[in-house]
Amino acid sequence: MALLFTKKVTKRFGGLVAVGDLDIDIREKSIHSIIGPNGAGKTTFFNCITGFYKPEEGEILFNDHSLVGLLPDRIVRLGISRTYQNIRLFPNLTAMENILVGLHGHLRAGFFGIVMSTPATRKEEKEAAEEARRLLKFVNLAGKGDFLAKNLPYGDQRRLEIARALASRPKLLLLDEPTAGMNPRETQDMMDFIQHLRDELGITILLIEHQMRVVMGISETVTVLDYGEKIAEGTPTEIQGNPKVIEAYLGRGSTAEVSQVS
Amino acid sequence: MKQAIKIGLIGGVVEILLSLIGMVEAFSQRDIIAHVISMGHTLLIIVALFMGYLAAKRTPGKGSLWVLANSFLSGLIVGGLVSLLVIVGSLIDLRKVFVNAMPVLYELLTFKQGTQIGVFLLLGAGALSGVLAGLFFLSPKLLRRVLLISLGSVVGAGVLQDLLRPTFSLWGPLAIINEWLFTANGLTIQGAIGLFVLIAALLLFWSRKGSVIQTGFRQLPPAPQRILKMSGILILVFILLILPQVLGLFLSEVFTIVGLYVLLGLGLNIVVGYAGLLDLGYVAFFAIGSYTTAVLTSPELGFFSLSFWEALPFVIVMGVFSGVLLGTPVLKMRGDYLAIATLGFGEIIRILVLSDFLRPWLGGAQGIGKIPKASIAGFEFAGPQQIYYLILAGCLLVIFISLRLRDSRLGRAWMAMREDEDVAQAMGINLVATKLLAFATGAGFSALSGAIFATKLSSVYPHSFNVMISINIVCVIIVGGMGSIPGVIVGAAALVGLPELLREFAEYRLFVYGAALVAMMLLRPEGLWPEAVHRREFHEEEEKEAESKSSLELKSG
């Protein structure tokens, strides 16, 4: 069954069609990768799903809710959360506070409850702090909760960003190049971690990836974009043999990545 | 080498500027140490020392001889440029352009020794300052700290003599200290030395034994630890309560002014410091608070004639309401655009109040008078010594609310918005509601201070609410440290309290603000007292302990 379902989504920037007529089905509890050369429109597609951009045409359905025209804060409440290609943590907040912001939508305290520090508020805050600590531990950052996000090393920042996304308890998690800038060991850890997210927490994962090793290693379905359009879709093995895909990458002179795996 | 020359030149230009705008002369009225050194000379020396230190710090390689040579050079250049001013001044009459270039200025600069000897003295003094700064740079960290703080205290005591002297003289036993420490103008020599030695000794003692005492404190069982903490707080409260009686009328007045700025600053701190919305029209809410109080309470207009306390809830509601009202049109604006738009709002409110159209209700340029004083059970908050308590209560309330908000879901939402608005929204934060809440909270605090301001003066005039107030408050927050509550207090004390205490400052207030802002941006962009990183992950145990204890207390009680 499709958790996320898009029909003929189109996003233009002036004359440039960043995403064109895109149809994608994302099955529940799958790991689905989107690949494509630079500027293919992958990030733009993410931005359309999460409400950063409003597509000019088309329909995006999540659990039978239409997402087009909703603001990002509504969409995250429906259960879609994301990370960013170039990490966007709240740099001057601690790791712990970053995660607590992720929990925002699940907390109810209002102005007077907070000022009076009502029992309900205190209970809620305590539970939130516990959950945040649990998430820190989950992404292997236990003990680093009091560090400012900007002072964490790169790999930790990537994982903290995922923890923050998880804090909103998503059904669908969008990861924009989660292994960018990682060495092979870290990349392997991240792959295991992503698989773990799906297997243990049952979160559906939509993934933008450049490293073919990752794409082929963990995804069940791969969608290939080029110039904003879908040029192929299928299992990793089907994609690898697809001449159109090789052509798209060849045309941009990055054969290395595709052939690397085969 | 090149760096040192450059730094020296900058220092020299700064000193010439300070001399020509008349600051040195104005400041030399007051002696730091009686008949030894005046505040004007101190100012010049501090600049020379600072430049020497910079030159030392920027020395590549950092071989100590080079460091000293560079700091010597920059000091010499500073002295040289000032001598140049003296020489040029003795040949040409600069007064046509610079009104402050009077003979008395040259006398000050040459230590009353005439041009020839004075020039050598200046060069010597500059070079000496430079070398001292270089030595300071080379000395170990502990020594540097001790020297800096002890010397700073001596200068501080000298600068704040008008504050300290009456305080001491009011109390019999302390009067002796007063005589020993101060003359009619400046510290006595033995007082200055004594103070320096005392502070240095205390600092050295603390550096040796401080950690022992701290761990000792932490190892105490929780009960006495709490008692110690509580007694600390009680002492602080006691001091705050008796302060106006101790300080007398004038200083209480200074405290009330600082207190009003603290109140305003805490409100703007929510908008700018927490939520990151640069609001330059903040005075609007102050004005709205004042005028609402006036309209509701003043018999002069004869609409309502409520008492202060009856009017207060309406004032706060009015403030919050106008916060939402003025916040709504600027919801989509960020950064500079927001600043400009809000700046406009501040002016609009002032002009509206001034207008003939609203004159029957708001009194136009004549303002509104006869605003009654607040009173509780017969105690009237009449003069500064009584209003002080009103303001203190207001500050404590607002600090309390700010603290609660900061550590909450709302505070975090504000700060997330400040850090990255788009991502905050994508984390489920409703930007409209969150922004409006920040505007409304800040406006409510501001209206509260407006109400106190109105009863303090017993009257309100449009010209009290000009854009300078907004700018002052923004400066207070930046200098104190964005988002930091103690920072607001320190910032208000430094930027509002000091100029009130020092007549000499008042004239150069804006100059000092500008210099302070530039200096802060360069040297300490996080502010005088930055917001401490909030530790949460390891608070767990303490929290649990405190909680189990309070539940025990509940059961036993």
Ligand SMILES: Nc1ncnc2c1ncn2[C@@H]1O[C@H](COP(=O)(O)OP(=O)(O)OP(=O)(O)O)[C@@H](O)[C@H]1O
């Ligand atoms: N806000 C914008 N305004 C104008 N053009 C944009 C904007 N965002 C993206 N584009 C353009 O849209 C196209 C798709 O960009 P997008 O960032 O989605 O590519 P991508 O597939 O994520 O590439 P990469 O692998 O480099 O991250 C690019 O040509 C880009 O220049």
Ligand SMILES: [Mg+2]
């Ligand atoms: Mg991208």
